[in-house]
Amino acid sequence: MSEQDLQKFIKKVNSLKKMIESIEKSAERKERLASCSNHQEVVDLAKSWGFEIGERWGEK
Known part of the structure; x- marks a missing residue:
């Protein structure tokens, strides 16, 4: 796992x-x-509450 992914x-x-x-x-x-x-x-609801949980850590 790269430092960025971590x-x-x-x-x-x-x-x-x-x-x-x-x-x-x-x-x-x-x-x-x-x-x-x-x-x-779930991702959209979390975002509406101010939580960013949609991005997968091993992507992008």
Whole structure:
């Protein structure tokens, strides 16, 4: 794994951790996340909350 890929991986994991913290504090967010039916809906919802989780760390 290149250093750049490692940094992307760490950034994504940290963003996912923060997103989990936010849904644990908000029943509404948890319900909205649970209602997503595919990956893109999750990515779009997360982005609307300020979390960038869509970019794959090994790509680009």
